[in-house]
Amino acid sequence: xxxxxxxxxxxxxxxxxxxxxxxxxxxxxxxxxxxxxxxxxxxxxxxxxxxxxxxxxxxxxxxxxxxxxxxxxxxxxxxxxxxxxxxxxxxxxxxxxxxxxxxxxxxxxxxxxxxxxxxxxxxxxxxxxxxxxxxxxxxxxxxxx
Amino acid sequence: xxxxxxxxxxxxxxxxxxxxxxxxxxxxxxxxxxxxxxxxxxxxxxxxxxxxxxxxxxxxxxxxxxxxxxxxxxxxxxxxxxxxxxxxxxxxxxxxxxxxxxxxxxxxxxxxxxxxxxxxxxxxxxxxxxxxxxxxxxxxxxxxx
DNA sequence: TTTAATTCATACAAAATACTCCTAAATCCG
DNA sequence: CGGATTTAGGAGTATTTTGTATGAATTAAA
Ligand code: SF4
Ligand code: SF4
Numbered sequence: 001x002x003x004x005x006x007x008x009x010x011x012x013x014x015x016x017x018x019x020x021x022x023x024x025x026x027x028x029x030x031x032x033x034x035x036x037x038x039x040x041x042x043x044x045x046x047x048x049x050x051x052x053x054x055x056x057x058x059x060x061x062x063x064x065x066x067x068x069x070x071x072x073x074x075x076x077x078x079x080x081x082x083x084x085x086x087x088x089x090x091x092x093x094x095x096x097x098x099x100x101x102x103x104x105x106x107x108x109x110x111x112x113x114x115x116x117x118x119x120x121x122x123x124x125x126x127x128x129x130x131x132x133x134x135x136x137x138x139x140x141x142x143x144x145x
Numbered sequence: 146x147x148x149x150x151x152x153x154x155x156x157x158x159x160x161x162x163x164x165x166x167x168x169x170x171x172x173x174x175x176x177x178x179x180x181x182x183x184x185x186x187x188x189x190x191x192x193x194x195x196x197x198x199x200x201x202x203x204x205x206x207x208x209x210x211x212x213x214x215x216x217x218x219x220x221x222x223x224x225x226x227x228x229x230x231x232x233x234x235x236x237x238x239x240x241x242x243x244x245x246x247x248x249x250x251x252x253x254x255x256x257x258x259x260x261x262x263x264x265x266x267x268x269x270x271x272x273x274x275x276x277x278x279x280x281x282x283x284x285x286x287x288x289x290x
Numbered sequence: 291t292t293t294a295a296t297t298c299a300t301a302c303a304a305a306a307t308a309c310t311c312c313t314a315a316a317t318c319c320g
Numbered sequence: 321c322g323g324a325t326t327t328a329g330g331a332g333t334a335t336t337t338t339g340t341a342t343g344a345a346t347t348a349a350a
Binding site: 150151152185187188191205206207208209210 | 308310311319
Binding site: 066 | 294
């Protein structure tokens, strides 16, 4: 079972790291992050690139460059992040993978999935990166495998 | 998002079909099923093969052969099925994909995942194939995409 | 202005997953 | 028995995902 893809997981871990170490000057070096979180530098770069394209991060090239949040972490929900990393229809697709069906012609498991999915969605919609980052910081939680 | 792999989806759909058409002699022809459910015959064959190896189905070769349930559908839970199709640790692994962590050193999202996972697990543990099959039959639900 | 640091872009390689094909083994029927 | 049918098993192919390598573009600093 893999609700979130590997790239999604990496992106999430990186942003969680950033959110819990915000005391810096605002920009984070990707190489340092990749080493600290034990993620391939190039792969992480590519993932964060997408997040800047989606307007969640901003980036700066050159010496002391890096990536930083574009919006406040209070204004970025976990749902936003997952949608950027996994696709806009993340919370609308069938968890089972079946295409083109819904409330009108549901399969026998639809009721279960709907419940689980809505639960997930509302939890994610109401959780900000700041919340998660604060948690991480206060509890000295780790982000590496 | 793909909670259940493609093979898992196919297996599930096939067994759901079987459970909702149990009035037959007990054995189902795989080719007919593959055509009815629009799944590649060879691929479905292999998936059902695994289920017979795992003791959920029994099979019969030769003319009028096929696959049938080994236990009563009342005694097969959705959880059993998913475990057979996706691995025994399906409900124990982290939905996020991170290895080797748990209650002792949780990541910031652990609480969310645990809730969602336990929810999922208990729903699946208490739902039998018979339940789902009956649903399907009574409501004329479809199993094809 | 040159040099170094850093993200951006793209192409390539490896691994995992999904799917196909072919032959063997079991069973039935004439 | 002999041929037809159907699942079993394994090997092979295609597609997607994950990861690597390389070079260009941008910025800072010497
Ligand atoms: S009806 Fe079944 S397959 Fe379709 S969206 Fe609902 S759970 Fe998924
Ligand atoms: S701590 Fe985080 S990564 Fe680990 S099992 Fe819980 S949710 Fe998954």
